[in-house]
Amino acid sequence: MRRGPLETLITGVDTRTSHSQVVDVLGRAIISGEFPVGTILPGDQELALRFKVSRTVLREAMKTLAAKGLIVPRARIGTRVTARNQWNLFDSDILTWHFHNGIDEDFLTHISEVRMAFEPHAAALAAIHATEAEISHMMRLAVAMGDPAHTPESLAVADLRFHLAVAEASANPFMRSVGSLIEAALVGIFKLSSPAADREGIEDVSRNHIRIVEQISRRDEAGARAAMEVVIRVGRARVRVAMDDAPETATG
Amino acid sequence: MRRGPLETLITGVDTRTSHSQVVDVLGRAIISGEFPVGTILPGDQELALRFKVSRTVLREAMKTLAAKGLIVPRARIGTRVTARNQWNLFDSDILTWHFHNGIDEDFLTHISEVRMAFEPHAAALAAIHATEAEISHMMRLAVAMGDPAHTPESLAVADLRFHLAVAEASANPFMRSVGSLIEAALVGIFKLSSPAADREGIEDVSRNHIRIVEQISRRDEAGARAAMEVVIRVGRARVRVAMDDAPETATG
DNA sequence: ACACTCATATTGTCATATGATATGATTTTT
DNA sequence: AAAAATCATATCATATGACAATATGAGTGT
Secondary structure: OOOHHHHHHHHOOOHHHHHHHHHHHHHHHHHHHOOOOEEEEEEEEHHHHHOOHHHHHHHHHHHHHHHHHEEEEEEEEEEOOHHHOOOOOOOOHHHHHHOOOOOOOHHHHHHHHHHHHHHHHHHHHHHHHOHHHHHHHHHHHHHHHHOOOOOOOHHHHHHHHHHHHHHHHHOOHHHHOOOOHHHHHHHHHHHOOOOHHHHHHHHHHHHHHHHHHHHOOOOHHHHHHHHHHHHHHHHHHHHHHHHHHOOOHHHO | OOOHHHHHHHHOOOOOOOOHHHHHHHHHHHHOOOOOOOOOOOOOHHHHHHHOHHHHHHHHHHHHHHHHOOOEEOOOEEEEEHHHHHHHOOOOOHHHHHHHEEEEEEEEHHHHHHHHHHHHHHHHHHHHHHHHHHHHHHHHHHOOOOOOOOHHHHOOOOOHHHHHHHHHHOHHHHHHHOOHHHHHHHHHHHHOOOHHHHHHHHHHHHOOOOHHHHHHOOOOOHHHHHHHHHHHHHHHHHHHHHHHHHHHHOOO
């Protein structure tokens, strides 16, 4: 399985190359507004000095950030931080960086809105295109979510797996591309509060997910769509409650 | 206004840096399957030689492609072309490259599905959040689409402007990020067939778009959603007809 | 006042050398 | 003979120093 923010979060693995370290620090600094939108970054030399890397590494890091739309370099002018609406918000790294500073309720709301637009549609497409093998796979994943032994972490992983499987079954490559978005949303929700806290929560979640697979298996587009909407709505509600209960935990 | 594939297509501007040339050629080669998924690219040195650039430039280009998820480098192994589902399909460049080789009907269908999931939702959100200024702006754009003097190009630009304005009015940054996707879809549709060919086509398009703004202005979420669905459905239908009529034009 | 030239600062490109890492062959050990 | 450890090697990663291209703004001349 690929290494996403959720796995990184859980495993804490951080053995990385010099290049990606610079990318991470610079990326987070830009996202957090430490280098505000519209301003010019320090020059290559100064940044290389500051990060204690060669200009080669620094420039490659800049190209990486430029590819994600965060910055745009111009000769003699400098490298400017681009407007937010040019950032590729569907990029896995950018999403991760967004959550690094702290959890922004507005941002989570926006992600929920996107999921609300996307995933029910994906479920409906899955009802059309899913193979029998994919259906039984999804069912296994949905059932596995009900395991009462789940820790918050393992539940989040199981949750992610299920939603990615649905996206896969939709047979639309764009839906699969939204995987990183789903991942970021689950990380955010998971950091706030996990339904794994109480057994009934787990059972509810599992049951709701199983219902999605049942509708897909029945080839009922509208049913699958509705079932998915319920799941996302529940997740969003949990976020709202958690933020209201303990807004001070939102800094972690 | 920012330089997107649509503008590039029309203006034909191509004054670019050595770096971006390599990125473009390599990117297109990967997307087209010239370097198949899962295979190892030629080494740095050979590629640098082939493109007649320094290894520095080549490596920076590779970092750009890696940032978009197309390739992943590993020491001693080589640089591997990643699986398609790791590609960031919402990246403006990747979308452009997809259309460069020729128009793939499946791909256009997939984009239409995504638009169908996204834009009606964006219209509904716009019905909630749009300011009066935004509404009158959208209305101006919708009316401007009805100008009978439109060339296929100018109509495509007007079309794009409108849909981006709706995304903007949704007040959700992710919706705005989908701009590049909309852009790619319009380029594809526009290359196939333009409603600017006949006056009735133009009037129809304009009328349908005005209806969206009316619903938004009325703060009618469901109405805005439905009106947007109509517009996207019409566009998709035009693509289907064009492909059936003249599949041999699909190579341009 | 206007147009032109030029110094200058910053990114863009180049060439070369060394380090880090993973593979596969080789050697050593059991 | 089998397994483990070692080593050569190929590839990417990093470093360094130099020069080229470019856009700004000051300076110059008309």
